[in-house]
Amino acid sequence: MLATASNIILLSPLRQGILNTSRCATPDEERLVMSFHEAGHLVVTHASSYFGLLDPAVQIKLNGPLAAVSGVTRIRDTREPEHHLPSAREFVHIALAGKAAEEEFLRRQLSTGQRLIPNPDGANDDLKRADATLAFMGIEDEREQLWREVTELVEQNWTSIQSVARLIFSSQHNEISRAALLQILSAP
Secondary structure, three states: OHHHOOEEEEEEEEOOOOOOOOOOOOHHHHHHHHHHHHHHHHHHHHOOOOEEEEEEEEEEEEOOOOOOEEEEEEEEEOOOHHHHHHHHHHHHHHHHHHHHHHHHHHHHOOEOOEOOOOOOOOOHHHHHHHHHHHHHHOOHHHHHHHHHHHHHHHHHOHHHHHHHHHHHHHOOOOEEOHHHHHHHHOOO
16 A cells, blocks of 8 residues: 555545535635645645645546535655655644645635535545554554644745746646646755
């Protein structure tokens, strides 16, 4: 499972109405939230010692099999066997970063007096991957600490997350290349 995976895919579905509001989210709102979610994964992956981005780094699906809008962050596992515990913690950071970035975006924005609130069931695949990794490594008791760490990482890298989210949101393509992301993430 985790120890032998060479490519890991983080899938972030946003179904119509997944945002708890008095109305269904518009397609643009869904895409915007998905963009911030995927940007969180990408920025934290970029900072990782054990994981890297594949090419294309992000795939966007409209009206895909799981959701009206979904994003897939594609990461490469570069770990050596002796790095299991530190890399497992880093993988949990990456898995949780999408949800943390999504929540930070939603916390910061107000649109026409009505705030979009994330559904607690959102990002289930990412959360399941994080929980499975914690259980496999026997470090379930570290979940809250790792959540605090990843929310700090998201806050510290908010400007980069915003830039990447803008790229994802405004892209006319269904894929974002690794090179395009690295250009943004390497800028001073």
